[in-house]
Amino acid sequence: MSLGIYFDGFSPTREMLEVAQAAEEAGADSLWFAQHMGFREALVWATAAVSVTRTIRLVPTAISPYLWPPLPVAMSMATLAEYAGPRTAIAVSVGNLLNLSESGVEAVKPVRVMREYVRDLRALWAGEPVQSDGELHQLRGAKMMFERGVHCPIYVASTGPQVLTLAGEIGDGILLSGALTLASCRSMLGHVDAGIAAAGREAATVRKAGFILLSIAEDGDVARQEMLRKLAFLFRSRGHAANIASADLGIDHAAIMDCFARHDPDAALAFLPEAAATTFAVSGTPRECRDLLAGYLQAGMDEPIVEVTGTPEQRRLALALIAEVSGQAGG
Amino acid sequence: MRPRRLGIRFEGFETLDEARALAREAEAAGASSVWMTQHLGGRDSPTLATIIAAGTARLRVVPSNISPFIAHPTPTAMMLATLAEFAPGRVAASIGIGNPLDLSQSGALVADAEDAVCDFVGALDALFERKPVTATGRTFRLDGAKLSIVSGVAIPIYVTALEPKMARRAGATTAALQLSAGFSPAFAASCVQAFDGGAAQAGIDASARPRACFAYFGTDERASFEGVRRKLAYLFRNRLMAENIRLSGLPIDQAAIIDCVARRDLDAATRLVPDEAVEAFAVTGSLHTCSATVQCFFEAGIDELLINVGSTAAERAAAFALIAQVNGAAVDQ
Numbered sequence: 001m002s003l004g005i006y007f008d009g010f011s012p013t014r015e016m017l018e019v020a021q022a023a024e025e026a027g028a029d030s031l032w033f034a035q036h037m038g039f040r041e042a043l044v045w046a047t048a049a050v051s052v053t054r055t056i057r058l059v060p061t062a063i064s065p066y067l068w069p070p071l072p073v074a075m076s077m078a079t080l081a082e083y084a085g086p087r088t089a090i091a092v093s094v095g096n097l098l099n100l101s102e103s104g105v106e107a108v109k110p111v112r113v114m115r116e117y118v119r120d121l122r123a124l125w126a127g128e129p130v131q132s133d134g135e136l137h138q139l140r141g142a143k144m145m146f147e148r149g150v151h152c153p154i155y156v157a158s159t160g161p162q163v164l165t166l167a168g169e170i171g172d173g174i175l176l177s178g179a180l181t182l183a184s185c186r187s188m189l190g191h192v193d194a195g196i197a198a199a200g201r202e203a204a205t206v207r208k209a210g211f212i213l214l215s216i217a218e219d220g221d222v223a224r225q226e227m228l229r230k231l232a233f234l235f236r237s238r239g240h241a242a243n244i245a246s247a248d249l250g251i252d253h254a255a256i257m258d259c260f261a262r263h264d265p266d267a268a269l270a271f272l273p274e275a276a277a278t279t280f281a282v283s284g285t286p287r288e289c290r291d292l293l294a295g296y297l298q299a300g301m302d303e304p305i306v307e308v309t310g311t312p313e314q315r316r317l318a319l320a321l322i323a324e325v326s327g328q329a330g331g
Numbered sequence: 332m333r334p335r336r337l338g339i340r341f342e343g344f345e346t347l348d349e350a351r352a353l354a355r356e357a358e359a360a361g362a363s364s365v366w367m368t369q370h371l372g373g374r375d376s377p378t379l380a381t382i383i384a385a386g387t388a389r390l391r392v393v394p395s396n397i398s399p400f401i402a403h404p405t406p407t408a409m410m411l412a413t414l415a416e417f418a419p420g421r422v423a424a425s426i427g428i429g430n431p432l433d434l435s436q437s438g439a440l441v442a443d444a445e446d447a448v449c450d451f452v453g454a455l456d457a458l459f460e461r462k463p464v465t466a467t468g469r470t471f472r473l474d475g476a477k478l479s480i481v482s483g484v485a486i487p488i489y490v491t492a493l494e495p496k497m498a499r500r501a502g503a504t505t506a507a508l509q510l511s512a513g514f515s516p517a518f519a520a521s522c523v524q525a526f527d528g529g530a531a532q533a534g535i536d537a538s539a540r541p542r543a544c545f546a547y548f549g550t551d552e553r554a555s556f557e558g559v560r561r562k563l564a565y566l567f568r569n570r571l572m573a574e575n576i577r578l579s580g581l582p583i584d585q586a587a588i589i590d591c592v593a594r595r596d597l598d599a600a601t602r603l604v605p606d607e608a609v610e611a612f613a614v615t616g617s618l619h620t621c622s623a624t625v626q627c628f629f630e631a632g633i634d635e636l637l638i639n640v641g642s643t644a645a646e647r648a649a650a651f652a653l654i655a656q657v658n659g660a661a662v663d664q
Contacts, residue, residue, distance in 0.1 A: 038480075040409070040416070043377070079347070137437070
């Protein structure tokens with residue numbers, strides 16, 4: 001089993017490059033660069049990472065059709081593929097609705113838009129002039145002038161049932177967000193399977209990837225407290241309601257959202273029991289993390305993707321875990 | 332006085348391996364920067380800039396002619412800030428209208444073009460302040476978008492101008508000026524004057540802002556000279572070149588050239604470009620002649636001239652020799 005690494009774009013580029021290089025040496029098989037609005041740009045980071053790696057797959061992640069039109073994205077991925085060789089993929093998603101709205105964008109008709117975006121990207125990479133009268137993008141003969149015939153696997157990322165079903169129908173792979181309970185993962189993968197079945201596809205042809213929050217330390221309490229802070233931030237979103245309910249931990253989601261609305265993240269921590277740190281994520285000592293990670297692997301993910309963050313010692317422990325899971329420990 | 336430098340520009344037809352090799356050679360020759368235009372359907376210029384930055388140590392990388400009609404300010408600011416963190420102090424960008432035909436193929440209609448470019452520059456300025464931005468431009472709306480990448484390094488933004496009208500509008504923004512290829516030094520001077528005039532009218536001191544210009548380059552070999560003539564013929568199909576042609580005083584029948592290109596007869600259009608035009612609108616000839624033409628652009632107010640380095644080994648060697656001579660002389664000054 002190989003693990004992927006994801007970068008949230010919050011750390012400096014120098015740290016990303018160090019972790020990318022170390023992750024490849026530890027046996028990780030993919031690097032996923034999340035496109036968080038206002039932070040490091042995923043396509044630039046994926047390209048920069050080529051300079052410190054040799055074989056690891058590179059995946060700009062959660063590229064939104066609402067802010068990245070198909071032709072420039074097709075151009076960027078084809079340029080990256082020409083540079084890096086056949087080790088590139090892309091993950092597309094609707095994007096964070098709040099962040100999109102801050103850039104003046106309303107995510108209308110997301111299922112149709114996602115379907116058309118995937119279709120347009122594939123058509124552009126095929127190299128012929130593309131005619132497409134889409135809901136969001138209209139192509140009137142746009143075409144690629146180089147690297148025609150690029151095969152770039154497209155993962156469709158979502159947590160919503162309709163787009164997950166679409167992902168199973170049309171994606172080369174699907175990608176689940178982080179901070180999900182095992183029950184949520186299984187439920188979401190069920191929607192994916194429904195899409196796969198509806199399209200008459202072979203289940204094994206659709207890769208199932210998922211981000212898994214990871215906080216690791218020799219002192220398990222330290223790791224769990226850090227994880228609670230991350231979870232509180234993520235749970236400011238209304239979109240986590242069903243996921244939180246699936247944990248059955250009595251979490252007052254509304255109270256957490258109220259705290260963030262008041263810009264008081266510390267207060268939100270009071271509404272998260274310590275059990276949340278190991279119910280929605282992998283956190284604790286190295287041994288505890290290894291055991292928790294096994295649960296996600298058994299939930300049906302082909303490509304578990306973890307983060308490598310924190311202090312240098314925490315990053316070292318995370319990389320050691322990756323090496324162990326990837327069979328590279330001691331190698 | 333701002334330093335006067337030669338840099339290079341990619342024409343968009345280089346393979347990736349060629350571009351990387353050219354950039355390394357250009358850096359070794361002392362070039363100041365490499366500019367790469369965003370041709371829709373070609374290699375993506377921000378991605379290419381990242382690749383070139385990774386393979387060089389000093390060369391400034393400049394994704395250019397980023398169009399507000401297909402790019403959005405928030406992703407553009409993220410891209411530039413990330414690239415600048417990867418290559419600190421080596422990143423700039425230019426914003427331009429873009430090619431209307433290419434844009435139309437992606438469903439983008441060009442309207443209020445100068446306003447759209449200026450709005451976009453203003454949005455980038457605001458985002459680079461790292462505070463939530465609320466603004467409405469011709470092609471975008473920002474409602475609290477914020478750039479969170481902290482960097483102490485400024486990213487110079489240029490406006491691409493094909494004629495004095497855009498240059499004048501650029502003068503009233505915070506942007507530097509970048510002129511297109513195929514200009515005579517006299518026309519470049521008129522655009523620089525328009526830029527300064529626009530700034531003065533807005534009550535802005537633009538004297539410290541850079542002024543760059545693209546230029547076609549050729550050697551004194553016949554094939555190279557003819558190659559430049561052909562590029563000029565294609566360029567002169569654009570009606571915005573009328574004033575550029577008129578200022579040269581040369582008897583060029585632009586209407587006939589436009590007709591030829593419309594009939595897809597570029598050979599006939601090329602025959603309508605006289606030898607004198609190749610000498611007036613490009614940097615061509617011997618090393619001595621090219622160096623003198625470069626000085627004409629500098630005297631016109633241009634402080635960074637970006638030449639294409641040609642498609643043959645002889646052209647490239649000549650281009651790098653010119654860069655070494657001009658930039659070496661600039662260092663000596």
